Amino acid sequence: xxRAPLNLPRLAWRYLWARPMLTALNLLLLSLGLAAIGFVVxxxxxxxxxxxxxxxxxxxxxxxxxxPMQILLAGVFHLDQSTGNIPxxxxxxxxxxxxxxxAVPISLGDSFQGFRIVGTxxxxxxxxxxxxxxxxxxxxPMQAVLGAEVxxxxxxxxxxxxxxxxxxxxxxxxxxxxxxxxxxxAPTGGVVDRLVLTDLASVWEAHEAHGHHAxxxxxxxxxxxxxxxxxxxxxxxxxxxxxxxxxxxxxxxVPALETARLLSMVGVGVDVLRGFGGVLLLAAALSVxxxxxxAVRERQGDLAMLRMLGATPARVAGLIATEALMLAGxxxxxxxxxxxxxxxxxxxxxAQQQSVRIxxxxxxxxxxxxxxxxxxxxxxxxxxxxxxxxxxDVTELLQTPR
Amino acid sequence: MTSGEGGALIAFEGLGYRYAAVSLGRSxxxxxxxxxxxxxxxxxxxxxxxxxxTLRFPDFTLPAGGHLLxxxxxxxxxSTLLALMAGLLTPSQGRxxxxxxxxxxxxxxxxxxxxxxxxxxxxQRLHLSPSLSVRDNLSLPYVAAGLKPDRARMDALLxxxxxxxxxxxxxxxxxxxxxxxxxxARALLRSPRFLLADEPTANLDDEAxxxxxxxxxxxxxxxxxxxxxxxxxxxxxxxxxxxxxLSRLRLS
Numbered sequence: 001x002x003r004a005p006l007n008l009p010r011l012a013w014r015y016l017w018a019r020p021m022l023t024a025l026n027l028l029l030l031s032l033g034l035a036a037i038g039f040v041v042x043x044x045x046x047x048x049x050x051x052x053x054x055x056x057x058x059x060x061x062x063x064x065x066x067x068p069m070q071i072l073l074a075g076v077f078h079l080d081q082s083t084g085n086i087p088x089x090x091x092x093x094x095x096x097x098x099x100x101x102x103a104v105p106i107s108l109g110d111s112f113q114g115f116r117i118v119g120t121x122x123x124x125x126x127x128x129x130x131x132x133x134x135x136x137x138x139x140x141p142m143q144a145v146l147g148a149e150v151x152x153x154x155x156x157x158x159x160x161x162x163x164x165x166x167x168x169x170x171x172x173x174x175x176x177x178x179x180x181x182x183x184x185x186a187p188t189g190g191v192v193d194r195l196v197l198t199d200l201a202s203v204w205e206a207h208e209a210h211g212h213h214a215x216x217x218x219x220x221x222x223x224x225x226x227x228x229x230x231x232x233x234x235x236x237x238x239x240x241x242x243x244x245x246x247x248x249x250x251x252x253x254v255p256a257l258e259t260a261r262l263l264s265m266v267g268v269g270v271d272v273l274r275g276f277g278g279v280l281l282l283a284a285a286l287s288v289x290x291x292x293x294x295a296v297r298e299r300q301g302d303l304a305m306l307r308m309l310g311a312t313p314a315r316v317a318g319l320i321a322t323e324a325l326m327l328a329g330x331x332x333x334x335x336x337x338x339x340x341x342x343x344x345x346x347x348x349x350x351a352q353q354q355s356v357r358i359x360x361x362x363x364x365x366x367x368x369x370x371x372x373x374x375x376x377x378x379x380x381x382x383x384x385x386x387x388x389x390x391x392x393d394v395t396e397l398l399q400t401p402r
Numbered sequence: 403m404t405s406g407e408g409g410a411l412i413a414f415e416g417l418g419y420r421y422a423a424v425s426l427g428r429s430x431x432x433x434x435x436x437x438x439x440x441x442x443x444x445x446x447x448x449x450x451x452x453x454x455x456t457l458r459f460p461d462f463t464l465p466a467g468g469h470l471l472x473x474x475x476x477x478x479x480x481s482t483l484l485a486l487m488a489g490l491l492t493p494s495q496g497r498x499x500x501x502x503x504x505x506x507x508x509x510x511x512x513x514x515x516x517x518x519x520x521x522x523x524x525x526q527r528l529h530l531s532p533s534l535s536v537r538d539n540l541s542l543p544y545v546a547a548g549l550k551p552d553r554a555r556m557d558a559l560l561x562x563x564x565x566x567x568x569x570x571x572x573x574x575x576x577x578x579x580x581x582x583x584x585x586x587a588r589a590l591l592r593s594p595r596f597l598l599a600d601e602p603t604a605n606l607d608d609e610a611x612x613x614x615x616x617x618x619x620x621x622x623x624x625x626x627x628x629x630x631x632x633x634x635x636x637x638x639x640x641x642x643x644x645x646x647x648l649s650r651l652r653l654s
Contacts, residue, residue: 310518311546
């Protein structure tokens with residue numbers, strides 16, 4: 001242990017661990033506080049990035065009258081039920097608008113092993129810039145393209161068949177007609193990985209066979225759940241939602257607005273967690289301060305002897321500061337590890353619920369805030385004790401006690 | 403080998419130190435001490451003037467090759483004189499030279515460096531760090547100066563003082579005699595020109611006292627250091643009555 005020659009950092013290290021319990025406690029406080037901050041950074045950033053990615057290039061979602069937030073959650077993030085159905089003719093109406101660049105219908109309502117089946121057109125693949133990894137895109141009804149995660153979890157490959165379930169939860173009524181897997185998408189890291197894509201007509205066929213629709217060929221009675229819209233010009237942002245909301249039975253949901261609302265709701269939780277981390281850090285800083293002050297008092301003799309042996313006051317102050325910096329350094333490493341572990345844990349829980357995707361392996365530039373805060377706290381906590389060390393009265397060493 | 407002051411090793415000229423009594427709460431006795439000449443050193447009591455008192459020291463010169471025994475009751479200024487010699491305090495008047503160096507005139511950083519290099523110090527309460535092994539305690543003079551510890555020199559000194567086998571022990575596992583030898587080794591490590599000891603025989607029985615004095619005297623001889631001992635212990639006078647190189651300075 002003492003083979004290497006002693007120097008200032010090693011001396012600080014020995015002093016640090018001369019009180020192992022106190023040092024461990026301070027380390028724990030610092031690490032927990034910093035980990036909470038790091039966790040907020042990691043989760044917050046992934047949530048935001050995930051939302052952005054799942055939004056793709058979608059400027060507007062048109063659904064049945066209801067909550068715009070619900071329309072966004074159901075149509076884009078696939079986290080909620082749709083608000084109802086709208087006539088298929090709406091798609092043509094929207095496409096006729098000069099301000100619309102693209103209008104892609106989707107039909108929701110069925111699922112496979114808890115993964116949602118989305119009836120849509122091939123334009124959906126273009127909207128999300130999706131690539132087919134195996135097989136090909138559907139040519140007709142009852143052909144399905146699986147998201148990467150669906151394929152991996154179910155073990156299905158092109159050529160296999162499966163039955164869809166009515167409703168979004170697994171365990172509903174199975175439809176009689178089987179889908180044929182015709183392709184598998186490359187992984188995207190987004191919500192599409194957990195979707196089964198198929199032709200719009202598949203959903204109608206499945207439900208017709210089930211007896212939901214009496215008349216098959218009547219175009220006017222065909223419905224979709226929502227239409228995803230991409231604008232042609234920024235002007236559309238002003239005009240189009242107003243136009244949509246003026247149509248009977250239609251509701252416009254602007255993802256930019258709804259996501260901002262969503263994030264502000266999530267933001268309360270994030271703020272609470274951040275505040276909690278802040279309180280922990282404050283407690284840690286105070287604890288380190290008290291520990292260092294105590295150490296300076298306890299080791300007054302040692303420090304005075306160092307001065308007697310020729311150390312400058314700055315060197316004595318530096319010794320105390322080094323202790324704090326070492327503590328901060330270890331706490332940073334622990335905190336980053338803990339933050340990633342917690343994020344991975346949350347990611348695992350969310351994956352079980354087929355919800356937002358969060359990874360513990362995600363690295364963020366903002367994690368630099370953890371060492372930065374640790375450094376700042378260490379310097380603040382060490383300032384006063386170091387000053388006491390700097391101003392140490394060495395002559396007391398010589399005052400013979402009586 | 404000695405320079406300046408006509409070969410004097412240590413010289414005090416009109417040396418005085420002015421206290422602010424408030425900063426000396428722990429040793430009020432020092433603040434009211436009289437100068438040896440019996441003039442002017444007395445602090446008036448009460449009022450603002452009581453907050454300051456000047457301690458004056460007699461002029462004194464120690465020739466090259468000499469050693470110094472500072473005598474005086476507690477509170478007579480021995481500790482203050484040691485602190486002045488170590489450059490921990492700055493004279494408020496007069497001059498103090500050690501080995502030709504005007505200690506009070508050095509800049510603070512230079513004074514710290516000079517102290518580390520030229521001065522070995524054995525405090526009364528030894529002040530070995532309880533958190534560190536003997537080896538690490540012995541490394542402190544190097545750490546203080548930002549130097550790499552000279553392991554060979556440390557080993558040689560500990561062996562010479564008969565405590566070479568104790569390097570991995572903590573100070574609390576040492577006997578008083580062993581601890582004193584370790585503290586002496588720490589003081590001698592950087593080959594100091596001056597070896598200062600504060601009350602080295604206090605609380606020692608006669609046998610241990612004689613052993614300690616012999617140890618210090620031999621260390622000073624072997625390492626060519628000027629020994630400066632501050633003590634009120636009368637046994638030292640008796641033990642070193644036969645040492646012609648020893649000068650005595652009595653503070654009252």
